[in-house]
Amino acid sequence: MTIKIGEKLPDATFMAMSSGAPAPMKTEDVFAGKKVAVFALPGAFTPTCSARHLPGFLEKADQFKAKGVDTIACLSVNDVFVMDAWGKSQDVDDKILMLADGNGDFTRELGLIMDGRGFGMGERSQRYSMLVEDGVVTQLNVEEGGEFKVSAADYLLPQI
Numbered sequence: 212m213t214i215k216i217g218e219k220l221p222d223a224t225f226m227a228m229s230s231g232a233p234a235p236m237k238t239e240d241v242f243a244g245k246k247v248a249v250f251a252l253p254g255a256f257t258p259t260c261s262a263r264h265l266p267g268f269l270e271k272a273d274q275f276k277a278k279g280v281d282t283i284a285c286l287s288v289n290d291v292f293v294m295d296a297w298g299k300s301q302d303v304d305d306k307i308l309m310l311a312d313g314n315g316d317f318t319r320e321l322g323l324i325m326d327g328r329g330f331g332m333g334e335r336s337q338r339y340s341m342l343v344e345d346g347v348v349t350q351l352n353v354e355e356g357g358e359f360k361v362s363a364a365d366y367l368l369p370q371i
Contacts, residue, residue: 213322214320220343223238225238226290227309245282247342249342250341250367252286254332274368278371280371288314288334291313294311318337323336323337337353338358341367342367350371352367
């Protein structure tokens with residue numbers, strides 16, 4: 212079952228780079244008491260993700276902040292080293308928190324896991340965006356059929 216607007220996020224532990232080393236971050240570390248714009252995608256360094264999805268949020272980061280968003284988080288079922296390298300290659304700096312859901316546990320709990328085995332990718336995240344306020348989903352936009360529309364920064368920004 213897919214998480215819905217008004218529901219609290221499940222407890223999970225992500226990995227993110229901190230001071231050059233992998234560090235665990237619990238759901239509460241990322242979301243408690245904060246307004247967070249999350250976008251999730253099938254994989255770092257993949258074509259749409261690298262050319263449009265991540266760059267769109269990076270370009271609009273100041274606009275998200277101006278609307279009261281504390282954190283913009285990019286989530287993928289990749290390992291922390293891949294997420295870190297991808298963030299560096301896209302010049303993310305501290306504008307976007309690169310979260311690795313390496314085993315897909317959080318994504319599976321949300322009901323947003325995608326079976327990418329047909330493409331040799333294993334289980335990955337569906338492409339989506341959501342706004343989370345103090346751990347509760349207030350907006351959720353899940354792409355259908357491989358599209359890239361409702362998960363884009365331009366789509367989420369007016370919903371805030």
